[in-house]
Amino acid sequence: MxxxxxxxxxxxxxxxxxxxxxxxxxxxxxxxxxxxxxxxxxxxxxxxxxxxxxxxxxxxxxxxxxxxxxxRPASTRRFVSGEAIPYLGRNYRLKVIDGPFKAPKLDKGRLVVSVPGGSNQPEMVRNAVIRWYRRRAEEKLPAKVQRLAPSVGVTPDRVEVRAFRSRWGSCSPKGQVAFNWRIMMAPNRVVDYVVIHELCHLIQHDHSPAYWREVARVMPDYAQWRDWLKDVSHELEV
Incomplete structure (x- = not known):
């Protein structure tokens, strides 16, 4: 291979x-x-x-x-053809193929995954789906940071994608921001909120009223998406 x-x-x-x-x-x-x-x-x-x-x-x-x-947290996913795979607010249908391993790809509203054994290897299918999410995160999140950073008024030194257990992002005093790849399962506007949240920490390192004023300056409706993430975050599991 x-x-x-x-x-x-x-x-x-x-x-x-x-x-x-x-x-x-x-x-x-x-x-x-x-x-x-x-x-x-x-x-x-x-x-x-x-x-x-x-x-x-x-x-x-x-x-x-x-x-x-x-x-890992309990999941109802069986990783078989027909299951819904959420990505940036849209559900794609999983199509599992028994064949040589190929990186998953979107095709006509379906996420096509080819692994040896197909649906008889749910862990292998799950791992392939996780890789796909991480690749999309590594592609999309730096682009979002580049687009949104000027509005915040900051220039981060580095953007990383990680596998956090209980947080959606982090910000270091050295100007590095990192994001949980699982956020790619959320709607696009929620992803924007998470990116803006971390970028604003480059200005204010706490969650003081001054910090939230910075967030509101860039994203006036941030509370809607913050609350969505709080309410639905338990569903963003693979």
Missing amino acids: NTANDHEYRDAGGFIAEVIRSSRRKTADIRVEQGVVSVIVPTTLSTERIDELLAKKRQWIREKMLLHQEA
């Missing part, structure tokens, strides 16, 4: 690992976040060596995946 939509993946026998090549890495690092496996490697490391590393750490990876599976 080589690349899918410009991203590199390896079928490690029971799970799919995303390969992230970095010129800053001198050694390989395997990570399991929310059950999704990534291996960060030096740019020139061969696929054969990557496969050897994944095989060597297979037991450890499986144990980590199981811990994530047991710890």
Whole structure:
């Protein structure tokens, strides 16, 4: 298995690992976040060596995946064809195909996922869907930050996408903002609110009245979307 939509993946026998090549890495690092496996490697490391590393750490990876599976919030999703997949306020229908792994893609109102075993491998389908959400977040959120930052009057140094457990975003004193990829399940206006929320923290680092005045200056109807997120956040799970 080589690349899918410009991203590199390896079928490690029971799970799919995303390969992230970095010129800053001198050694390989395997990570399991929310059950999704990534291996960060030096740019020139061969696929054969990557496969050897994944095989060597297979037991450890499986144990980590199981811990994530047991710890995550209960979900009614079965990851079978026909289920609704929310994205920026619209529901797309999941279409699961039994075949070689391919990065999920939107096609005529459906999110098409191809994994070995198809619907008989719900965890693999779930992991593919999570990867898809993260890719969309990595694509959309920096663009939103770039568009909204001038209105706030700030210039963040860095934008990151993370897998937060209980928050939608964060802001560091050094000017870095980070967002939870799950926010991509919310309506577009809610995503705007979360971005503006964190950008305003670059001006006010607390939740004082002065801070909320900054938010209201950029987004006068922010309370509507803040309340929506409070009321519906428990449903934004994969």
